[in-house]
Amino acid sequence: MTKRGRFITLEGGEGVGKSTNMAFVVASLEAQGIEVVSTREPGGTPRAEAIRALLLDPSPQEPLHTDAELLLMFAARAQHLAEKIVPALKRGVWVVCDRFTDATFAYQGGGRGVAVERIAQLEAFVQQGLAPDLTLLLDMPLTAAQARLESRLSSQKEQRDRFEQEQGGFFQAVRNAYLARASAEPNRFALINAHQALADVQADIDRVVASRVAQWR
């Protein structure tokens, strides 16, 4: 694939501020005259969003097998890549995505205990070498992120999804797996301290994105 646009992903645990800062990243790129597609995983296209609904459904009637969860994540990703991400990048449009395959390594790998090699095989099969150019990892202590999530859930009267119903040990393993990936690939990842006032988080994000944009242009 001849890729002309840039691919930026936002990652981190629940409640660290990914959705809030996605909007900020997209607005700041657009202000520089860059055409951007903003999207999310699992989901991003109608069929991939249907797979998302299966993945997040907390219905207690039938547990979702770990292998089925892993394959559904990659099924949604294959659809999303084919229908939205790859066509945009080929046109020269930049893609900003709320979570991508690092989330699979963190949640299915760290959280569920799936072997890294198995995830890496599916990554190679589905992505054919495509990877983000920059990944902003928003990181903060679990207790503080949980408090933010609680207030969002209660103010918007949302029900907890299947992942949000997991216990503390799961989220600690997710966080550790993300941090391990960031230290293994320091050029792609930017580690952002999300446990600051929003203005300070955004100043840090702005610095990272501005320096990458200058490097790429």
Ligand SMILES: Nc1ncnc2c1ncn2[C@@H]1O[C@H](COP(=O)(O)OP(=O)(O)O)[C@@H](O)[C@H]1O
């Ligand atoms: N830096 C911050 N300081 C305080 N609250 C924040 C900050 N960033 C986000 N929030 C709030 O925390 C909650 C979770 O943020 P959200 O962007 O939905 O996180 P995520 O998408 O990572 O789950 C929201 O209510 C949001 O307004």
Ligand SMILES: Cc1cn([C@H]2C[C@H](O)[C@@H](COP(=O)(O)OP(=O)(O)O)O2)c(=O)[nH]c1=O
């Ligand atoms: C993309 C992806 C998401 N997930 C999980 C993480 C989230 O709990 C859930 C839905 O993602 P998301 O809506 O981004 O979560 P939130 O905004 O609550 O932080 O899907 C995986 O387990 N593996 C993956 O590959």
